[in-house]
Amino acid sequence: MFDAVADRYDVLNDVLSMGQDRRWRRIVARLVAAKPGDLVLDIAAGTGTSSRAFTESGARCVACDFSLGMLRAGARKPAERVTFAAGDALALPFADGVFDVVTISFGLRNVVGPDSALAEMLRVTRPGGRLVICEFSHVPVRPLDLAYQRYLAAALPAVAKAISRNPGAYAYLAESIKDWPAQQDLADRITTAGWSRTSWHNLSGGIIAIHAARRPR
Helix, strand or coil: CHHHHHHHHHHHHHHHCCCHHHHHHHHHHHHHCCCCCCEEEEECCCCCHHHHHHCCCCCEEEEEECCHHHHHHHHCCCCCCEEEEECECCECCCCCCCEEEEEEECCHHHCCCHHHHHHHHHHHEEEEEEEEEEEECCCCCHHHHHHHHHHHHHHHHHHHHHHCCCCHHHHHHHHHHHHCCCHHHHHHHHHHCCCEEEEEEEEHHHCEEEEEEECCC
16 A cells, blocks of 8 residues: 555645644654764654654664555665665564664554564664654544544545545545554553653644653663
8 A cells, every 4th residue: 555655655745734744753853862873763764754854963764664665765865874674563674772763653553563563663772762653643632533533534535535546545544543542542552562751742732642762771
């Protein structure tokens, strides 16, 4: 599915989010806070748009994705200090404890076993290293959240049908957001996977939540 939308993925994200995805990426990059010499793992990196932002400080980034189509689209726009790598979030092709920061944006929701993926991210992070997750979430006020879910179910596929050659991918997006756990539930699962100091804050009224945690020393 992601291979089929790879060439227009970034443009469609910009349109469907009304440009908000750029703001969300800037905030994620600020929280990743990569320093010169750091090694960042960006999982579900897609075309590497976020990965490039993590290297502006002089850090290096591995942009890892399960979709070869996404990686090929990203590799056509090479960036200094960004390396593209194919990999499965459930069996990352990296040694233990090698990354200073591990991050995933809008991808944990797509993994078959999110809890196993969280444990695998812990494995490849050095002791004291950090985790940053940006994902769709739920508006804290229940009636507003239900209204938002109805909007997604109706509007998102309709807009995608007009501008995408694969509108079914965006129907899936609405369904996966509806079924995703709320902020506290995800925080509990991160902690259960072995991470510590788990926290989160909402963006855009809770439509997006960014969770952060550390691997215990």
